Amino acid sequence: MRGKLMTQALQSQLKIAATYMRGGTSKGVFFALDDLPVEAQQPGPARDALLLRVIGSPDPYGKQTDGMGGATSSTSKTVIVSKSQQPDHDVDYLFGQVAIDRAFVDWSGNCGNLTAAVGAFAIAQGLISSGKLPRNGIAEVRIWQANIAKTIIAKVPMRDGLVQELGDFELDGVTFPAAEVQVEFVSPSAADARLFPSGNLVDRIHSDDFGEINATFINAGIPTIFVNAAELGFSGCELQGEINSNRDTLAKLERLRAQGALQMGLISSLEEAKTRQHTPKLAWVAAPQDYQASSGKAVNAHDVDLLVRAMSMGQLHHAMMGTAAVAIAAAAAVPGTLVHQAANSASNKADNSIVFGHPSGTLKVGAKAHESTSGWHIDKAIMSRSARVLMEGWVRVPKCW
Known part of the structure; x- marks a missing residue:
């Protein structure tokens, strides 16, 4: 040897x-x-x-x-x-x-x-x-x-x-x-899955840590679980240090993510979530508020349509994952989802765009959706990166x- x-x-x-x-x-x-x-x-x-x-x-x-x-x-x-x-x-x-x-x-x-x-x-x-x-x-x-x-x-x-x-x-x-660099995601929903896995725009998800809470499950860009910040005891203005320094909070959020993955049909047991860290994402949404971004930049409530925070690989992301931004755009384009409810004032924008606040600042995204006899479909989602x-x-x- x-x-x-x-x-x-x-x-x-x-x-x-x-x-x-x-x-x-x-x-x-x-x-x-x-x-x-x-x-x-x-x-x-x-x-x-x-x-x-x-x-x-x-x-x-x-x-x-x-x-x-x-x-x-x-x-x-x-x-x-x-x-x-x-x-x-x-x-x-x-x-x-x-x-x-x-x-x-x-x-x-x-x-x-x-x-x-x-x-x-x-x-x-x-x-x-x-x-x-x-x-x-x-x-x-x-x-x-x-x-x-x-x-x-x-x-x-x-x-x-x-x-x-x-x-x-x-x-x-x-x-x-x-x-x-403009990036256009064409029909970003998973080919073998419905946009809303359960067929519902809002489901109930059980968590021993948070109780029964509302959730929107969506397959667009990346499978994502959206919940209301208030139901987690959050404001929607959280920065990385506040979440990532608290092991108990991280453990609770991971258990919630695992439960959501199970309800979405992405895993067959809660234990399996340990081998599927990248998907689904867990994100929480809130109505616009003033807050200070991690850079010290002031984000004013009137400059955004909603606030979103998202977890990535067990940690609060410092900004926003691009695929999760697609999910945000898609969910915001469908009336009745938790994302659309949080961004209600933006629902009639002519260009189908929204601006959301994240820990590092803001991001503008847009999506075009249509409803047919088989349910909701996302034609495309667009964002700008570099x-x-x-x-x-x-x-x-x-x-x-």
């Missing part, structure tokens, strides 16, 4: 082409599929082991010091991009949410924030036909989101034949301005499979 360990210790590290990118309010390590070791080009243990080692997980210290992760759910992410195998699409995009303290990669959902960087990465990697790319203007990249089998259109600005990354678009939760290459070259890791 000792000889085997010594042999492993003497092996050279693998050198794998990679790009470290910010997309929206998240960061992740991006790979072109063909650049991965052959064993990791297919789903399975080898791929998971590689991505865990790249990010630096599992880390019992919770810091990911020996990897590229940033010790938060927003920065413990990986992306694999390849030329699309789907008709009328440019690239396939696969997202892996890497757990921090466990040897686990969650493939059950998308990352809407990093979606904003996929088009730019694909262009830079030569995965898009040059005939589709304007020298100056907007390149429309049709993305097949492989985790959820959905189409996303990223509108990437180009200048002098290159992706334009810099600009004056400001995104709360991101320190510096950049070029705006993206930027932070570093490109190679990551080095020992062979770990």
